[in-house]
Amino acid sequence: MTQPDTPQPSAAPRLTSLSHGGGCGCKIAPGVLSEILKNSGNLPGLNIPPQLLVGIETADDAAVYQLNDEQALIATTDFFMPIVDDPYDFGRIAATNAISDVYAMGGTPIMALGLVGMPVNVLPLETIGAILRGGQDACRDAGIPIAGGHTIDSVEPIYGLVVMGLVHPSRVKKNSGARAGDLLVLGKPLGVGILSAALKKEKLDAQGYARMVALTTQLNKPGIALARMEGVHALTDITGFGLAGHGLELARGAGLQVRIDWQRVPLIPGARELAAQGCVTGASGRNWASYGAEVSLPAGFTEVDKALLSDPQTSGGLLVSCGADSADEVLGIFRAQGFGDAAVVGEVVAGQGMAVR
Structure with missing residues (x-):
């Protein structure tokens, strides 16, 4: 009797085929974003502390909070769907993009947290691992650790970072x-x-x-x-x-x-x-x-x-x-x-x- 063929795992899909838009092209259009944010500012009666040197007022690249006379904390986050099909490259690009906002404020990054949303029943685990490895290597190039993070099972693959940095308050750009x-x-x-x-x-x-x-x-x-x-x-x-x-x-x-x-x-x-x-x-x-x-x-x-x-x-x-x-x-x-x-x-x-x- 002829034995049935052993089922073979299907090839992993192209990463970009799983996302409706890639990279920073995923961002909500500026006009739409403006409408969304119009009535969603800080809660009425909430006092903005004077230590908050940069907030949402001018759509700047990151928030900046003064810690003392010599240090201010920069905090930012960025994440998106695949812009390339190579998972390692996707991880590197997404992490580099997130870290950039700290440099754009004139600061030096100190650590990151990973933001991971993956269709775990669609992508092989080794593919997801390669994305995370790419992000880790970008952080290594920046001289910072990924010190934690959060993961979810999502329909589209999403990866990015929360990044924190330091800058002298007088050097905030x-x-x-x-x-x-x-x-x-x-x-x-x-x-x-x-x-x-x-x-x-x-x-x-x-x-x-x-x-x-x-x-x-x-x-x-x-x-x-x-x-x-x-x-x-x-x-x-x-x-x-x-x-x-x-x-x-x-x-x-x-x-x-x-x-x-x-x-x-x-x-x-x-x-x-x-x-x-x-x-x-x-x-x-x-x-x-x-x-x-x-x-x-x-x-x-x-x-x-x-x-x-x-x-x-x-x-x-x-x-x-x-x-x-x-x-x-x-x-x-x-x-x-x-x-x-x-x-x-x-x-x-x-x-x-x-x-x-």
Whole structure:
């Protein structure tokens, strides 16, 4: 008698096939988020302690609470669904992205807590283990432990961190401190969202994938040195709302206008061509619908350029607002730490909103 074939386990699904959006492209659109938060602020009658140096007022990158004359605690959290199919790379990218908010406040990370939601009946346990290992290795690169966390069984795979750091209270760099006359320096090129869309459509080649992983796992450590500079007035990182969205947050916080010199903005090689082929995230359109009315564009600005301007960045670069006489030093710090694409991309002037030229 012929024996029946032994059932074979089905192949693990692609991580990106399990998520409706990946990386920082999962973020709720800024306009929708604004509506949600409109009536959900701090409880009536709750006194905000003076030690809370940074809260929710200007949509900054992290909360900051002063502990004493020498130390302030930075607290932040970030998590999302897969932007890549390799589980180890997904873990590294998600952890790097979460840690970035501490650097964006000018701080040094000290520890993290893991946030893990996984479809345990869908993904092999070794896949989930590889995600966590990637996160641990990113934290090791930052010099911090994952000291605890929380796990749930979820429909879509979710991974991220709560991250805490320390900074001297006088060195906290808010996103609202820009001054008229400042120059803007961007630490990493744009286009991560476009490359991730191309990956999901199986249009991203091996070289493009390597570029995307290298950028999204590069820790924004220059933020520590930048915080020590008197000439650096504001810091933020470019993530899910794109250069336009986070640039607008900087402009609103300072009550000024951000002007972007589009030809000087660095782009990931191949990103423009992929965008022209339709590899654009849905988040890019939602971003533009939320804040496009506040952005003045020049004649002839193409839909591809608009998609790049609003492209959601996962683990994107720092945006630095600094005095004009400090720009060369800022660029030098970036380049000394391996950020060769860092460039002056605009300026801060009197006015409001954003103007692209």
